[in-house]
Amino acid sequence: MPRFQYTGRTASGKVRGTVNANSEREAVSRLRSGGVRVIDILEVKETVWTKDIHLGPPVKLVELVLFLRQFATLVSAGVSVIDSVSILAAQVEGKVFKGVLYEVEKELREGQSLSKAFQKHPKVFSVLFISMIQAGETSGNLDDTLERLAVQYEKQHALRQKVVSAMAYPILVGVISIAVVIFLLAAVVPIFEGLFADFGGELPVLTRFVLAMSNWTQSFWYIWSGLLLALILAFTKVRKTQKGKWRSDYAMLKVPLIGKLLQKAAIARFTRTLSSLLKSAVPILEALRMAEQTVGNEIMRNVLRESRELLEVGEPMATALKNHWSIPPLVAQMVAVGEQTGALDTMLQKVADFYEQEVEVATDRFKAIIEPVLIVLLAVLVGTIVLAILIPMFELFNQLNTY
Structure with a gap:
């Protein structure tokens, strides 16, 4: 997926960073949904020198635990699943995880269920993770399932x-x-x-x-x-x-x-x-x-x-x-x-x-x-x-x- 380097403003001041998206318009839309007003944005061409090199798992367990706890808090507070994923994608620090969450958000907006969206990223979300999310969606207790998953991974x-x-x-x-x-x-x-x-x-x-x-x-x-x-x-x-x-x-x-x-x-x-x-x-x-x-x-x-x-x-x-x-x-x-x-x-x-x-x-x-x-x-x-x-x-x- 293409990567875009941006400069923007938030309520706390000027920010810089990168975002993964299929197009510049989609990148701007994602940043806006995350509370970033884009000033300048430019696609970064992938080369040997700019490509990220990852050793070990693409997403650390600590990142996953923090994401699950925040996700559970947002869902239990009445925030929709799509908006929760969008908010968390904007504030996640890991580049790989950020890109995955943006892709999950896109699939959710296209009508996919949360478990199906996670299922498309097997390197990040395990079979155990997806099965529990699926069970939480079926039972209507997604927030409890997310909290339980956080405890499990912790x-x-x-x-x-x-x-x-x-x-x-x-x-x-x-x-x-x-x-x-x-x-x-x-x-x-x-x-x-x-x-x-x-x-x-x-x-x-x-x-x-x-x-x-x-x-x-x-x-x-x-x-x-x-x-x-x-x-x-x-x-x-x-x-x-x-x-x-x-x-x-x-x-x-x-x-x-x-x-x-x-x-x-x-x-x-x-x-x-x-x-x-x-x-x-x-x-x-x-x-x-x-x-x-x-x-x-x-x-x-x-x-x-x-x-x-x-x-x-x-x-x-x-x-x-x-x-x-x-x-x-x-x-x-x-x-x-x-x-x-x-x-x-x-x-x-x-x-x-x-x-x-x-x-x-x-x-x-x-x-x-x-x-x-x-x-x-x-x-x-x-x-x-x-x-x-x-x-x-x-x-x-x-x-x-x-x-």
């Missing part, structure tokens, strides 16, 4: 941040440790190697080992760097296959400390999603199908698939949960009680609340345990190299003192 973002922060620390320390060791072996140890050769004599076993590692690091750097790159590419390729995902997710769940953290995060994710969908009056089979897509773990995705298949033949979904090692007994029992009492959405929400708190506790515990372990590991690696250099140095000093 919790999802917080959960992801906790897991990422817990995993980022050991990865960062690991990368720094490897970089320090490579630097010492490639740049520091060779300086002392020539000194040891000048003095002659037999070196200690530890020193000979470190010198051999130093020579290997310098001489065959292309081999070990190539192997590392090949391992990364192989893992990425394996993760793209169904069997590869299953095996890697199974292995991660079995890793001490990390496995429990990932298990709790996955449970919190799918129970929160399932609860939100059921509260929005989405049929349970469809809700389970969408929860499968958001759980983020192939093992638990298979469990949810089995639960859906049991429901299709008239069996309770708790049966599959009870019979699988990756689902704690508490979750299966709460689901069973929810099915029996007809309050499955409420029970799932309680499970989600509980496991979100458990994730927070688990991340704090993980950081408290892993920090001293990584520090000790780094000290051992660096200390071994330093000790391998110091031992023969002390022997050389002793020999010089005897002379």
